[in-house]
Amino acid sequence: MSTSVRSSLFAFLFTFIASFSVLQAQDPEVSQVNDPVEWVQVLMGTDSKPLLSNGNEYPAIAMPWGMNFWTPQTGKMGDGWAYQYTADKIRGFKQTHQPSPWMNDYGQFSLMPVTGALRFREDERASWFTHKTEVAKPYYYSVYLADHDVTTEFTPTERAALFRITYPKTDSAFLVLDAFDKGSYVKVLPGERKLIGYTTKNSGGVPDNFKNYFVLEFDQPFSYTAVWRDSTLQAGQTELEADHAGAVVGFAAAGGATVHIRVASSFISPEQAERNLQELGTDDFDAMVEKGKQTWNQELGRIAVEGGTVDQVKTFYTCLYRSLLFPRKFYELDADGQVVHYSPYNGKVLPGYLFTDTGFWDTFRSLFPFLNLMYPSLNAQMQEGLANAYRESGWLPEWASPGLRNVMVGNNSASIVADAYLKGGRGYDIHLLYEALLHGANNAGPLTAVGRAGADYYTKLGYVPYDVDINENAARTLEYAYDDFCIYQLAKALKRPKKELNLYRARAMNYQKLFDPATGLMRGKNQDGTFQAPFNPFKWGDAFTEGNSWHYTWSVFQDVQGLIDLMGGREAFVTKLDSVFSLPPIFDESYYGFVIHEIREMQIANMGQYAHGNQPIQHMIYLYNYAGAPWKAQHWTREVMNRLYRPTPDGYCGDEDNGQTSAWYVFSALGFYPVCPATDQYVLGTPLFKKATLTLENGKKVTIQAPENSAENRYIQAMQWNGQPYTKTYLTHGDLMQGATLQFNMSATPNKSWGTAPEDAPYSLSREGK
Secondary structure (H helix, E strand, C coil): CCHHHHHHHHHHHHHHHHHHHHHHHCCCEECCCCCHHHHCCCCCCCCCECCECCCCCCCCECCCCCCCEEEEECCCCCCCCCCCCCCCEECEEEEECCCCCCCCCCCCEEEEEEECCCCCCHHHHCEECCHHHCEEECCEEEEEECCCCEEEEEEECCCEEEEEEEECCEEEEEEEEECCCCCEEEEEEHHHCEEEEEECCCCCCCCCCCCEEEEEEECCCCCEEEEEECCEEEECCCEEEECCEEEEEEEEECCCEEEEEEEEEECCCHHHHHHHHHHHCCCCHHHHHHHHHHHHHHHHCCEEEECEEHHHHHHHHHHHHHCCCCCEECCEECCCCCEEEECCCCCCEEECCCEECEEHHHHCCCHHHHHHHHCHHHHHHHHHHHHHHHHHHCCCCCEECCCECCCCCCCCHHHHHHHHHHCCCCCCCHHHHHHHHHHHHCCECCCCCCECCCHHHHHHHCCCCCCCCCCCHHHHHHHHHHHHHHHHHHHHHCCCCHHHHHHHHHHCCHHHHHEECCCCEECCECCCCCECCCCCCCECCCCCCCCCHHHHCCCCCCCHHHHHHHHCCHHHHHHHHHHHHHCCCCCECCCCCCCCHHHHHHHHCCCCCCCCCCHHHCCHHHHHHHHCCHHHHHHHHHHHHHHHCCCCCCCCCCCCCCCHHHHHHHHHHHCEECCCECECEEEECCCCCCEEEEECCCCCEEEEECCCCCCCCCEEEEEEECCEECCCCEEEHHHHHCCEEEEEEEECCCCCCCCCCHHHCCCCHHHCCC
8 A cells, every 4th residue: 555545544544533532522412301210220330349349239129118129149148249240140039138238138038940950059050141131120120041041030019029930942940949048948839839938047137036938929830849958959848947948849841931920028927928919919020010110210200300411311310219229118018008017126016117228327418318308208207117116126226227237336317317307307206206316315325336335435525535445436426426416406496495405506516626736637536635646647447437537527517617617717628628639549558457448449539538439528529618619519529420420330439328329429410419417408519410300299399400511511600599699509408398490500610709708608507696
């Protein structure tokens, strides 16, 4: 080829590639979302492992807040990483109640179709699969199991599920039921085409009489029956109680066979499991799938977004889906249609609501405020459930799964209870819940994660000392101070005595006791009043919880202005905030003895010391608004949304944690965030979409319009509330409940004068009454 021809060809190719790149860079916008559930990427966050979390999720095939979820199981029995995107084989399809791989599961059992030689042990029955033949939606799952030439589909209700299994032409078609180890029971009822039994497998938080009773009904007769114990098959037998029990049934499939299995379970009794099976009604499989789709569209459709990219819409509705799973319903409907529940606190069957599988250390921050905004009647039921938990255990659960668990720090049930009531929640015993808050605030509980570890020190000194063998003491102190603020806020609403108000208001200022003027950071303090030494602000753990001083210094939700004053004023405060992003991602992991996954996730994010993959710092970006620099909040919220969330299997930047990290995205994409639950304010960031419409439960609508919004136009030039100029950097819950139209004028250039006046800043306790 001549030089001139080659040059011409290269020039053409360069022009073509450049043009193609421009087209690729200009992501198409989504103008309307009709079926929001179809935008949900159920596998987002499933490409995770213990040393690096990209969500630590499994595909939760479930109804919103359903009692039972279902998931394909790639991990071994008892492995908290039940489904990993990189796995090659599926071992079964598991009913799960797992809130987190770190917490693990309870009440689980699995089903697995098998053909050919009968293989019931989990390693032997496992089948190769590919994501190319996998369909995962919130309301429906399907996959082709290559080793068995079987397609498995299922669709759930809240307490039941319907399976459709398509077998090939074979004389050896089986269904394996695995009731798991640690105590289980199975019984085959051939005449009724039914399997019944129970599983007791759990990872804690249950009484001695805990059982999950299950029932399976088949639409095909059995051609073979057996039970199995551990690794031993007992053909011809129909009943077995053992440490690890299971069952096998076979079908005549000479011409191929489609087998439907109706499955339900109950924590109350075998009879209640049969009753829960009635949720499936008489609909066929396709009708059940359509009903599940409609249910999800009804809930997801309360927020309609438009004018974003395909990836942004996918990410938004996936995060919204994850925000509507926990806490799960842990109640059932008895023969009279009355709400009853098995108590994981005392083992009794009692009337009333109960919810579980959530950690308040995570979810007080944005998940529960989101429920108060969009699903307040459901959250009122959750409050009734908390009152029942207090009646049955004597404590409010800070981390329930399904009963009390000894995980994390703080006493953040105070935030959950106060925020719900202050935002209008009614219809439950708030006075009993207030009693529960006072009890938890002034006593160490039966577990260090229940009540307040170090309560005596805290009430005497105003902080939990560093040198009294109570780990993560500074984190506890900061969270206790915020929790006392929540009690103060609720006490005002309940018109409690002035002495009580003054006590909790004063305790809400205890954060001041840990502020070190020499470093401008929070620091552990010894019993004698001296600060811990030596002090490394990059040290994770120790005085803090899954973070360092750069993360926890900002945990003064209730009095950001007070923190600004301690740091020397607005300019110094903004400089300190900036430092979080400009510092290198160095760390000291010596407290743990190894690099925990939360550290690694901060390190690789390339955002300095900002550790969005864990909860303590997730509100920090919004604090720029309190110091007169709202454009910086606008810049960084967009950066986090753009860089740390993707609608892909590795799409989260840490543990998703029961909807908290997802609810952060949902709020932030709408343009505001609840920095301080137990106030009625949401602090402004920057809207992600050109338009979002919230249909509130009271029928009112909130319309958020930002027509000039784009990747470049992330800054608010001006804002109007119902057509009137608006300069405050917060919205109030009460105003939103009346319905509103918010108009944002967006630009690629920051407006460094909008929203900067002191009176435009959000609430701080030290400014109360000023």
